[in-house]
Amino acid sequence: MSAPAIEASELTAPHEEQKNYLNADHTVASWLLTGDHKRIAIMYLISVSFFFMIGGIFAGLIRLELISPTGVLLESETYNKIFSAHGIVMIFLFLVPSIPAVFGNFLLPIMIGARDLAFPRMNLASLYVYWLGGGLITLGLLTGGVDSGWTFYTPYSSLYSNSQVSLVIIGIFFAGFSSIMTGLNFIVTVHKMRAPGMTWFRLPLFVWSMYATSVVMLLGTPVIAITLLLVFAERTLHLGVFSPELGGDPVLFQHLFWFYSHPAVYIMILPSFGVISELMANFSRKRVFGYHFVAFSSLAIAGLGFLVWGHHMFVSSQSMYQGVVFSLVSFLVAVPSAVKVFNWTATMYKGHIRLQTPMIYAIGFIGLFTVGGLTGLFLACMGTDVHLTNTYFIVAHFHYVMVGGAMMGFLGALHFWWPKMTGHMYNDTWGKFNALLVFIGFNLTFFPQFIVGFLGMPRRYHYYYIAPEFTPYHIMSSAGASALAVGLIVPAFYLVSSLRGKRKASANPWGAHGLEWQTASPPITLNFVETPIVTDEVYDFSHMDEYEQRRGTAEMTHPGEGLQQDKNLDIVGTKEDK
Amino acid sequence: MGNYPMAPPQASNFAFEHDLIFYSLVVLTVIFTVIVGAFVLFFAFRYRQGNQVNRSRPFHEHLPLEITWSVIPLLLGLVMFFLGAKLFVNMRVPPKDAMEIFVIGKQWMWHIQHSNGVRENNTLHVPVGRPVKLTMISQDVIHAFYIPAFRVQYHVVPGRYTMEWFTATKPGEYHLFCGMYCGTQHSEMVGTVVAMEPKEYAKWLANGGNTAVPMSMEQAGAKAFSVRGCNNCHTGSDTERAPSLYGLFGKTRKFTDGSSAIADGAYIRESIFNPYNRVTQGYSYQTMPAYAGQLSEEEVLDMIAYIKTLGSPASAATNAPATGVMGGGVNPPKTPAVGAMGARESAAQPRTNLAVGALSRQNGEGR
Amino acid sequence: MASVAEDHGHGDMVVHVHHQFENIDQQNESYIVGMWCFLVTEIMFFGALFIMYILYRWNYQQDFYGAHLELSQPFHMFGLQEFPIWGSINTTALLISSFTMVMAVRAAQLRQKMVVLKNLGVTCVLATLFLVIKFTFEWPPKFQHHLVPGPNFHPHAEVLHGAAPRASEIFFSLYFAMTGLHAIHIIAGIGVIGALMFLWNKGATSVTEDYVPTEMIGLYWHFVDLVWIFLFPLFYLIPA
């Protein structure tokens, strides 16, 4: 497959199927042994979606069980295993790998004009290690489950729990290695593989945020790996370092755990920040306001994020003075997040805003993340954390940031880059309607949890018959969860059915800016026919307006129509970079 | 809105201040969410594609604006930090005259000992208007003692004493939850906190908490001290075998490694469970057996109470609250008796005490 | 891998440039950045253990002193009552191996095949010596004395030298965890050095024409040595 061949076939025979990374080869082995970052990304997409579904089914069971103060169908032990499984699957197998391993993998090399990541074989290895981890965790869940919560606090997890903690811990250990490999690959790629002309400040903000994420992955994950390994050793060999019975210190475990797990929440949210920056720019057709501030705030969050872990431990018997410092830094880390939120808002000012599906998700993200982040301040504030810690207020806080924030970002990314990844356009009306449903269902599910948390409902409670006054809020929450579940099932249908649909996506169905939109949809195996040379600034829509005019606004708001015209205007490869 | 409570009752000295901060944060959240939300929606509407509005001179960088929206959140954040930290520090420093109650958490119940020996499970009776300090420890995994109406919560950790304090302000019955996940029946490790008028509380306490447990912690401790054979080594005076524990509490001890510490409850507990950690000057390693795993936390609390009474000048004051409220009713044996006994330098004393203790203990166990 | 045979850039054709790279320089720089990133994760990995060690040593100073005496065999040297003879030999071995590694990298830059092979060989031998000492003279006595943490941990009082059993169990937990993890790194090191020697011996251009692979393995080896340089005083040389 040489470059001119593609272009020629494109021009002369637009109906003939062109070669791309998807149809380059059809054997199973060509997928399982591929080094192509795009194929690996697709395999990751399928895997994390699978685990998201599993985690979602667990969430459904939790909500079902909590409708009544005395439970509906489970034993307490089973309930505990279910919320633990929900947390573990959602965090370690869905949210941490989600955006980096799927969209980061797919887009990062294309966005910087590279043919692939620096280490394709390591990339593939990371997928296999992820599968191994996922497999072990699934095995653990099938052969008895874990009941230690996703936080594995010792000595409960190490000496008291008689569930499959060991197996699951090893699974998480491997999942962690997979994210180290991804992070390392990204850092090297961003440093060394940028196309000529792609300076640091021409990098799309998604790349900046992936870079910051990778730094966190690299620095944080080894710590959780060794910590969990020691819990494993304590369980199996009685190598006691975390249990008071064995002379160890349980609070030390918490320090080490949160040293990773707080930065890990930024592993989950930073990629979404990147996605939202892209969406805001491309759907406002305007350069992101305060590009440098948004870029550096990602790094600031990544850095400061390593200094706040103790805010999870205000009441854990760490020293009061430590707590004061952690609380202070937690308030500081809110500032770069605030900077991002305000800059996104300002980006819309005087833009040409198109309210298409991805943009609806982006707007939803801003609202929900703001609420989620600001309620984080209630917890960073020591005096109020004493009351709110370990209650549903926290559950609500982190679902607002993780589901309302990170997962909305994931869905936004999915809807934005879907045509690029698959070459097919989905139905935008369905998408918009569904985004609204997710937004409403989400708020109905998790807003009541703030109230019931303030009332004092502890988290990880199976029964609350002692406090029946909590019931109405739980019922609301469960009702909302049903709506949310529908909102998350529907995309599966319209997205998958789009694959068989006739609506082929052009190279740039959104009129977006960025190298990934200058190559074909779906891209060819090595991304570009020729290494692009970057000459224009990032998010520079000025020359795009011309393109816009030729194409007509009406079609832009209904992508997928007027495709014939499209093909002639915007062809594979690098239009202006040649 | 009877069916839809929006806030937990305010029933302690911290509740008001807590809620003040909480609602300030709510206001902050609402303001910022509304501002951000309003702008986003307004822009989305006004600058929608195809709407003919003035879009001239859009700008992409604006330093003053960036500084404004960094500094305002920063300042607001610092204010909230300060208010929160102040309240927290207050919550962590109990007043000197606080009345002490002991809490032991175990899977899956709360065991509570008042210092005159009244014990209760999953219920905590406290007087209104008096600072109460809970000294807490867990026998197995980590729990958390959480009283939403009082806005207090703290982890109950195995291997170390933790503390939380409050002054109840409104009589009534409130929820008591275990906040930290601790295993299968975590959600059933719950109970009630009963805040009573001081008079009623005194009556309740004098009645032995309606349950006949007329052995004080000191007595139980004295009994354990001899049953466990501590008195084989620790006698009325320093011997070659072991130091005397008389007057130990509150004293500064010097250790073989040159360091020193004040002998408080935590030190005594450590000395019992893990005596080789810090060895008193003049004694060698491994004389005293390590009792870790052999004594329950309850026994150790009792022994500490007992050791406190051994001729320590502070003993009278410490026990004052417990004895002070003992009015009529079934009188539990008075604590001072033990203290007085302790003052006498006789190794045989604890045994005498045992006779009394053993009898009354049997009653207690009917509970 | 769907590698494209042709050379995309303008690097010399001798060394294979993988399809994702423009030229040999980009490839080499990527490898080096990657290696440093990897070492950073290693530092965090061991770092967590070191933090743990420091905390427990702080908590159990006396006991750590007592327990550490058992690591020293009863040799009297340099005025020391107990001298960690095996630990010292091992430290020396690793220091020398680091030196020979430097020599190997230098020779690789000068493309002196035999010198490279000799130096790498010595490095390997020293590393093996380290493992042999560890697994025959250092660890087995701990097994005999029931000093391995876990249900079988019930040492005689004299091997604890006055340390409390609980605290010494932690000491030995950390000892086995940290030196064990380090030993795994040594074994991996022998593996990669062996592979490198094989390539040099074969005259593979990927190493002979390009010193970067040799240099990277050198970096790794220095890191492994450095970890030991910290482990040795922490476990073997605790002052009373």
Ligand code: HEA
């Ligand atoms: C994606 C994940 C994510 C993100 C991004 C965050 C973001 C934040 N979190 Fe959250 N958090 C979690 C996931 C996350 N958290 C999880 C999973 C837990 C529970 C773990 C468990 O126990 O199971 C948790 C728990 C948790 C606690 C511990 C509570 C406890 O256990 O007692 C605390 C305490 O400080 C906290 C604080 C914060 C803060 C200050 C932020 C900040 O980064 C937020 C910053 C953002 C904003 C502030 C909003 C935007 C700003 C403005 C609109 C301007 C206005 C700003 C000001 C006036 C300052 N979080």
Ligand code: HEA
């Ligand atoms: C990425 C992270 C993530 C995500 C996406 C979610 C999503 C959801 N979570 Fe989760 N949650 C956590 C992370 C996450 N959670 C964590 C870390 C904990 C703490 C665990 C611990 O304490 O250890 C937790 C705990 C937690 C609790 C508290 C349990 C307790 O403390 O007792 C609750 C209760 O309502 C809850 C509910 C939900 C709901 C309703 C959703 C919904 O948003 C999910 C909606 C998704 C779907 C429903 C899937 C799509 C639908 C299908 C595939 C169809 C099949 C499903 C059905 C028909 C139901 N979660």
Ligand code: CUA
């Ligand atoms: Cu005890 Cu939860």
Ligand SMILES: [Cu+2]
């Ligand atoms: Cu955090």
